[in-house]
Each structure stands twice: as structure tokens, then as C-alpha cells.
Amino acid sequence: MPENFARFRRSHEFWLLSVILILVVGLSVMTEGFLTLQNLFDLLTSYAFLGILASGLLVVLISGGIDISFTATASIAQYITMLLANKYGLNWFIVFAMASVVGIGLGAINAVLIDRLNISSIIVSIATLNIFYGLLVFITGGKYIYSLPPWFSHGIYWFEYVDADEISYGINLQILALAVMFTLTWLILNRTNIGRQIYVLGGNREAAQRLGFNVFRLNILVYCYMGLTAGVASLIQAQLAQSVAPTVLVGKELDVLAAVVLGGASLAGGVGTVFGTILGLTLLAVMQNGLILLGVSSYYSQFFVGLVILLSVSATALSARRKRKGVMTE
Amino acid sequence: MPTFLELTHISKRFGGVQALADVDLTLESGEVHCLVGENGSGKSTLIKIISGVQPPEAGGKIIIESREYSHLNPVESTRAGIQVIYQDLSLFPNLTVAENIGVGQHLGGFHSVDWNAIRATAKRAMERIGVNLDLDVKVEDLSIANRQLVAICRAMAADAKLVIMDEPTASLTRHEVDALLALVRELKKKGICIVFVSHRLDEVLEVAERVTVLRDGKKVGTYDAKEMNDHKLAVLMTGKEFHYDLAGIDLSARKTVLSTRHLSRKGDYKDISFDLREGEILGITGLLGSGRTELALSLFGMNPPDGGEIHLNGKRLALTSNREAIDNGIAYVSEDRLTLGLVLEQSIASNTIVTILDKLKGFMGLIPQAARQSTVDRWVKDLSIKVSNTNNPVKTLSGGNQQRVVLAKWMATAPRVLILDSPTVGVDISAKDGIYEIVRGLAAKGVAVILISDEIPEVLYHSHRILIMRNGRITGEFEAHKSSEDVLRVAVNA
Numbered sequence: 020m021p022e023n024f025a026r027f028r029r030s031h032e033f034w035l036l037s038v039i040l041i042l043v044v045g046l047s048v049m050t051e052g053f054l055t056l057q058n059l060f061d062l063l064t065s066y067a068f069l070g071i072l073a074s075g076l077l078v079v080l081i082s083g084g085i086d087i088s089f090t091a092t093a094s095i096a097q098y099i100t101m102l103l104a105n106k107y108g109l110n111w112f113i114v115f116a117m118a119s120v121v122g123i124g125l126g127a128i129n130a131v132l133i134d135r136l137n138i139s140s141i142i143v144s145i146a147t148l149n150i151f152y153g154l155l156v157f158i159t160g161g162k163y164i165y166s167l168p169p170w171f172s173h174g175i176y177w178f179e180y181v182d183a184d185e186i187s188y189g190i191n192l193q194i195l196a197l198a199v200m201f202t203l204t205w206l207i208l209n210r211t212n213i214g215r216q217i218y219v220l221g222g223n224r225e226a227a228q229r230l231g232f233n234v235f236r237l238n239i240l241v242y243c244y245m246g247l248t249a250g251v252a253s254l255i256q257a258q259l260a261q262s263v264a265p266t267v268l269v270g271k272e273l274d275v276l277a278a279v280v281l282g283g284a285s286l287a288g289g290v291g292t293v294f295g296t297i298l299g300l301t302l303l304a305v306m307q308n309g310l311i312l313l314g315v316s317s318y319y320s321q322f323f324v325g326l327v328i329l330l331s332v333s334a335t336a337l338s339a340r341r342k343r344k345g346v347m348t349e
Numbered sequence: 350m351p352t353f354l355e356l357t358h359i360s361k362r363f364g365g366v367q368a369l370a371d372v373d374l375t376l377e378s379g380e381v382h383c384l385v386g387e388n389g390s391g392k393s394t395l396i397k398i399i400s401g402v403q404p405p406e407a408g409g410k411i412i413i414e415s416r417e418y419s420h421l422n423p424v425e426s427t428r429a430g431i432q433v434i435y436q437d438l439s440l441f442p443n444l445t446v447a448e449n450i451g452v453g454q455h456l457g458g459f460h461s462v463d464w465n466a467i468r469a470t471a472k473r474a475m476e477r478i479g480v481n482l483d484l485d486v487k488v489e490d491l492s493i494a495n496r497q498l499v500a501i502c503r504a505m506a507a508d509a510k511l512v513i514m515d516e517p518t519a520s521l522t523r524h525e526v527d528a529l530l531a532l533v534r535e536l537k538k539k540g541i542c543i544v545f546v547s548h549r550l551d552e553v554l555e556v557a558e559r560v561t562v563l564r565d566g567k568k569v570g571t572y573d574a575k576e577m578n579d580h581k582l583a584v585l586m587t588g589k590e591f592h593y594d595l596a597g598i599d600l601s602a603r604k605t606v607l608s609t610r611h612l613s614r615k616g617d618y619k620d621i622s623f624d625l626r627e628g629e630i631l632g633i634t635g636l637l638g639s640g641r642t643e644l645a646l647s648l649f650g651m652n653p654p655d656g657g658e659i660h661l662n663g664k665r666l667a668l669t670s671n672r673e674a675i676d677n678g679i680a681y682v683s684e685d686r687l688t689l690g691l692v693l694e695q696s697i698a699s700n701t702i703v704t705i706l707d708k709l710k711g712f713m714g715l716i717p718q719a720a721r722q723s724t725v726d727r728w729v730k731d732l733s734i735k736v737s738n739t740n741n742p743v744k745t746l747s748g749g750n751q752q753r754v755v756l757a758k759w760m761a762t763a764p765r766v767l768i769l770d771s772p773t774v775g776v777d778i779s780a781k782d783g784i785y786e787i788v789r790g791l792a793a794k795g796v797a798v799i800l801i802s803d804e805i806p807e808v809l810y811h812s813h814r815i816l817i818m819r820n821g822r823i824t825g826e827f828e829a830h831k832s833s834e835d836v837l838r839v840a841v842n843a
Contacts, residue, residue, distance in 0.1 A: 212455040212462055214462075215452075215455045222444055231423050231427070
């Protein structure tokens with residue numbers, strides 16, 4: 020056990036956890052509203068969208084690829100699903116299934132292009148982001164959907180609890196979906212051979228091929244999983260916003276990327292954990308929320324996010340360099 | 350010994366190139382078999398056919414433990430017990446030792462991961478060959494030698510009966526090579542057949558029982574390793590006789606170019622005194638860590654000595670940087686420079702003049718095209734680099750000609766002293782010979798050359814005089830034409 024702890028202390032996660040703790044303590048002392056049940060509940064609810072997408076992007080990054088088209092995918096999934104839900108009624112199960120199918124389908128397009136044409140994933144996903152988004156805005160004319168089915172608008176609430184100020188808490192749709200997707204991602208990555216194959220692929224693609232791993236199948240799975248998370252995330256976002264706007268999601272992809280990279284995933288592939296991603300997302304959320312509570316202009320918020328990413332990535336690079344030197348002089 | 354694998358009439362064409370022509374090969378259980386040949390001789394193609402990556406042409410037969418195949422696929426090959434350890438080891442740096450060894454358990458359709466089974470597999474594989482590594486360490490944190498052990502364990506975990514190792518000693522120190530060879534003997538005792546594919550003939554002959562030589566896609570023959578030496582193998586591999594001897598030329602009348610007196614640097618070398626004459630090739634050899642490279646770097650201004658003197662043409666030199674050394678006419682070509690010292694996408698001309706851009710610089714810092722072209726033409730001619738157009742990218746040249754471009758680049762600085770540190774590591778025999786030829790040509794033109802190498806035949810046959818270094822001191826000096834490999838080997842290991 021002490022050996023495991025020593026290993027943990029040297030990890031990226033430990034470093035992140037320390038920074039978050041310092042921030043949390045600092046913000047709790049400096050602001051009134053930070054460490055309240057209501058604030059934490061709101062944070063969880065509003066960052067669930069980014070979190071679900073982050074779990075999908077984490078899988079893509081581990082495989083050694085990248086995808087930035089998922090916000091366009093989410094917009095399309097959201098729009099189609101809600102359009103049909105308004106028309107035909109539907110229910111929870113069907114809307115989630117539908118959004119997932121749309122997401123998986125668009126993810127498959129990415130996977131086929133990346134694998135079969137052997138184009139780098141960043142290029143493919145920049146192109147498909149524009150194609151997906153362009154088509155959506157063109158076809159819908161950018162029109163919002165304001166009226167959602169009443170059962171959808173009302174949402175889901177479990178274990179509801181109302182405090183003295185008559186504010187209610189509980190497990191809502193966002194928190195439930197976030198928990199489910201994080202758990203699912205963790206299970207896939209750590210408890211199934213497919214998840215380990217994704218690490219294998221990201222660690223050394225050529226060796227994976229030589230050993231007989233099916234790279235095409237893995238690419239399909241990875242980008243379709245990204246699409247699935249985009250589908251799920253799109254619905255809980257629509258539920259929270261109580262509307263569907265084809266133009267609001269695109270642009271958030273860099274926030275998601277920021278959370279995953281902060282969480283220790285490497286763009287070179289093979290590295291990253293769900294726990295790290297949760298911490299990365301937490302750091303992002305605490306930072307953005309804290310700055311608002313401190314009354315700092317939201318423009319600065321982006322500045323700080325950028326700064327923290329730079330610091331975090333530099334710290335990782337430096338410790339990697341030190342480690343390499345250690346190996347050399349062994 | 351029982352035959353494990355038998356190949357008959359194996360041929361392979363890629364487009365218009367006959368990579369393999371009617372090759373037969375038998376491998377026996379429990380033997381160490383060496384596969385040698387120059388680049389392009391068909392070694393890799395043969396391995397690919399055995400491992401099932403490429404099918405042979407129709408008519409070829411592959412018999413593994415008396416089962417006959419017309420061709421294999423990678424899964425069949427693995428199932429039959431064939432494992433290839435590629436030069437890059439094909440490991441996953443991001444995963445732990447245990448997972449790398451047990452990675453085969455991740456193959457196949459969707460199933461859950463049994464981490465205990467993976468650890469048990471890894472442990473068993475390590476016990477089988479008597480190595481002990483921390484199962485939970487990531488492979489990226491291991492030394493190259495330990496990574497190789499992980500790769501061998503992985504082959505063991507897959508129940509290998511035939512392990513093919515591609516250039517296994519290329520990036521190991523002498524000590525690590527010895528450990529590897531001991532392990533190979535261990536595998537052999539367990540009845541596993543090991544095939545070595547290697548350039549380093551001397552090491553290979555230490556463990557191999559039989560050697561198969563390929564040349565231009567054809568099998569030259571299979572020989573008993575005991576009857577072979579590196580010279581004989583070199584002749585078989587290239588089909589050429591090499592005449593190495595630099596007949597004892599009397600250099601005593603030549604002017605001394607470089608001399609050191611009691612040169613020392615704490616921890617690196619001590620009390621080094623020697624003279625280097627015009628047109629002389631001085632070989633320096635010794636074990637890794639004998640201080641030879643550190644000494645060379647000092648002569649090149651990069652590792653300042655803390656005692657003693659360096660004289661160049663009678664003048665005392667106190668070098669503080671390699672720029673100064675270059676300005677004084679000293680050039681140093683390190684091991685990897687000959688293979689990595691080029692910008693492959695750039696033109697031959699640009700690569701040649703890159704060391705003397707400052708000298709060529711004219712009006713407003715621009716490079717006058719006429720001066721550039723005449724410099725390039727001169728070196729292309731002097732080093733007989735075979736080019737159709739000097740504006741073609743370097744990568745269009747053959748390996749041997751690329752090395753000439755590297756030398757041209759250094760010769761363009763007009764050095765009077767050229768230091769070559771292990772110039773032929775990882776280079777195949779014909780290309781090696783090309784380098785020696787150039788070096789001899791440069792010496793004939795009056796350049797003083799220091800040739801550092803840990804291959805004794807290399808310094809013996811390509812220098813006039815040889816210095817032996819050991820623990821930072823010069824422990825012996827030999828006239829090359831009055832010495833022999835055995836004499837030098839004893840002196841080096843004394």
C-alpha cells in the first residue's frame with residue numbers, strides 16, 4: 020500500500036487534487052456563496068454537459084485520435100430528436116435512443132474517414148464540424164425550438180429535498196446522466212478488453228496492428244462512443260436550457276478539450292483516466308465559478324483557463340523530462 | 350535436434366523487385382540460428398513470411414512441426430509458436446510491465462479483463478526465463494535492456510517455440526549484450542529456437558550454431574558458425590573481397606598536426622599524450638567508458654580538459670566551444686551524425702553547405718549562388734558522390750551516398766583534423782567499405798584522421814597506428830601492420 024501511495028503522489032491526479040483543494044479552501048474563505056449546497060448542486064448540473072462530452076473525448080484521446088466535431092453532432096442530435104418528439108410525443112427511452120443513434124451515426128462517418136482514408140483525425144473532425152454544423156444551420160435556418168414536450172421540460176427528479184428557502188435538490192436528469200456516463204466510461208476503459216485495446220492502440224499503433232488488434236473496429240468503436248456521448252449530452256443540455264438552439268453548442272468543444280487535457284490525457288494517445296478527467300473538469304468548473312463569485316469579469320475567466328492549462332501541461336512535460344533523465348542515468 | 354520449421358522454394362516479388370528467390374531454410378528446436386545479409390538482401394521479407402505478415406509466391410511450402418502450409422497469417426503463425434521481436438520491440442510504453450507481457454489476453458471479441466490472470470501470466474513468463482521486474486512499473490520508465498526483457502517475456506507468455514529477434518543488440522551496451530546472450534542460451538536449453546538477425550557479426554557468432562547468409566534475395570548458404578569469422582561472412586554477404594590493409598607507410602617524415610601533452614579531465618581521462626601527423630589515420634579503441642569519446646569531445650572544444658595542453662600546428666589551443674574548434678580546422682563526426690546528420694527532405698546542395706553558411710555569406714547576409722554551387726560541385730566530385738542533380742533531396746540518394754554527403758558537409762569546413770566517432774555503427778558492409786574508402790582518400794590528401802571505434806577489426810584494418818584506452822588512460826600503442834586482432838583484443842580487455 021505505501022508503494023501505491025508513493026506512486027499516486029507522483030501522479031498527475033495527485034497534483035490536480037492538491038490544486039483543487041487549495042482553490043476550494045481559498046474560495047470558501049474568500050466568498051460567501053461558494054461552499055453552499057446550492058452552488059455545488061448548480062455546478063454539477065450545469066457542468067454535466069461538458070462532463071459527458073469529456074468522457075467521450077477522453078476515450079478518443081486515449082486511442083491516439085482527436086475529435087472536435089462533437090458539438091455539431093450534439094446540435095444535430097438535439098434538433099432532430101426534439102423536432103420528432105414535438106411531432107410524435109415519444110418518451111424518455113425513445114428520445115435518448117434516437118439522439119444516441121444520430122450521434123453514433125455521425126461518429127461512424129468520422130471513423131470511416133479517419134481510418135479508411137488515413138487522414139489525421141484533427142483534419143477530418145475540423146471538416147466534419149463545419150459540414151455538420153453548416154448543414155444544420157442551412158436546413159433549419161438557425162431557428163430555435165422553444166416549445167418542448169411538457170414531460171421533457173419538466174425533467175426528472177429523484178430523492179427530492181426542499182430546504183428552508185424552498186430550493187429543491189436531488190438527483191436530476193443531468194446529474195444522473197453524468198454519473199451514468201462516467202461510470203460506463205470507467206467500466207469500458209478498465210474492465211473490458213475493448214477498453215484496454217484502446218490504450219494499446221494509443222500506446223503504439225503499429226505494435227497493436229502487428230499483434231493482431233483490429234484497428235478499424237477500434238476506431239469505429241471510439242468515434243461512435245464519442246457520438247453516443249454527444250447524443251446523450253445534447254438532450255440533457257436541451258432539458259436544462261428548456262430550448263434547442265442550433266447555434267449555441269458549437270464553440271464549446273475547446274472547453275471540453277481543456278477539461279480532458281487538464282485531467283492528464285495526452286494528445287499523443289495512450290494516456291488518460293476517468294478520475295483525471297473528473298478532476299480536470301472539477302478544476303475547470305471551480306475556477307470559472309470561483310472567478311464569477313469573486314466578481315471577476317468573465318473575459319478574464321478564459322484567460323485564467325488558458326493559463327492553468329499551460330501551467331499544467333508544462334508541469335507534466337517537466338516531470339516527464341526529469342523521469343526520462345532518471346532512466347538514462349540508471 | 351527435431352526440425353521445427355522448414356521452408357522450401359520460398360519466393361516473393363514486390364512489383365518488379367524479386368525480394369526473395371527460391372530460398373530454403375530449416376530451423377531446429379533448441380538451436381540459435383543467425384540470419385545475416387545486407388540491407389535489401391531479403392532478411393525482412395523472409396521474417397514477414399515466417400510471421401505471416403506476407404504470403405510467399407505460389408509453389409513455396411512452409412512446414413511447421415510436420416504441418417504443411419502454403420502461407421501463414423499472423424494468427425496461425427502465433428498459434429504455431431512463432432514470435433518476432435522487432436527492433437523497436439513493439440511494446441506499449443503507456444502500459445505496465447504486466448499488461449505488456451499479458452497483452453495477448455486483450456485480443457478477441459468483447460470480454461471483461463481478468464487482471465489477476467494477466468499478472469499471473471506475466472509472473473510465470475518472468476519466472477520461466479529467470480528475470481525479475483516490477484509488474485506495476487510502466488514500460489516507458491524502463492531502460493532499453495529491461496524493455497527488451499519485457500518483449501522476450503511477452504514472447505514466452507505466448508508459448509513461443511521460435512523467437513526471431515531483429516537486431517536485438519543494436520542499442521545495448523556490451524554488458525547488456527552479454528546478459529542478453531546468456532538469456533538466449535537459457536532459452537535454447539528449454540528447446541526454443543532462436544533466430545538472430547544482426548549486423549554485429551562478432552556478437553552473433555558468439556552464440557549461434559548455424560548461420561544463413563542471404564544476398565540479393567538468394568540464399569548463399571547455411572554454415573556452421575564455428576567455421577565462420579566476420580571476414581568470411583562479410584565476403585559471403587557482399588560477394589566482394591575486401592582489401593583492408595593500409596600498408597605500413599612511413600609517416601615519420603610528416604609534419605605533426607595535432608598533439609596533446611598530459612591532457613586530463615577529472616573523471617573522464619588522464620595524462621593523455623599523443624601526436625597526430627598529416628595524412629595519418631590514428632585508431633583509438635577501448636571499452637565503452639574508457640574515455641575515448643570524452644577525449645574526442647575535448648579535442649572538439651566541447652568538454653574542456655582541466656589539465657595538460659593541446660597543440661595544433663605547433664600553436665597551443667585553448668578551445669572553449671566547438672565553433673572555435675571548427676574555425677581552427679577540427680571536425681568531429683559523431684556516431685549518429687553519419688546516419689542522422691542530414692535533413693533528408695532538403696537538397697544535397699543545402700545539406701553540403703550547411704556547416705559553412707557563415708563563410709559563404711555575402712551581401713546582406715545572402716548566399717551567392719555561384720559560390721554555393723562551386724563549393725557543392727567540388728565536394729560532390731572530391732568524394733565521388735553519385736548524383737544526377739545536386740538540387741534533389743538527400744533522401745533520393747542511397748545510404749552510402751548519404752554518408753558521403755555528411756562527410757562532404759564536414760569536409761567543406763576544410764578541417765585539418767577529422768575525428769570520426771564510431772562512424773560505421775549500424776551501417777551495412779558495402780556502405781562501411783565506402784566510408785573507409787573516403788577516409789583513406791582524405792588521409793591521402795593530408796587530412797589527419799582520428800578513428801574511434803569499439804570494433805577491433807575496424808581500427809586494425811583502417812588505421813596506421815592504434816591507441817588503446819582503458820579507464821581514461823592510454824594503455825597501449827600499436828603499429829597496425831605489425832599487429833593482429835588477437836593482440837589488440839587482449840590489450841583492450843587486459
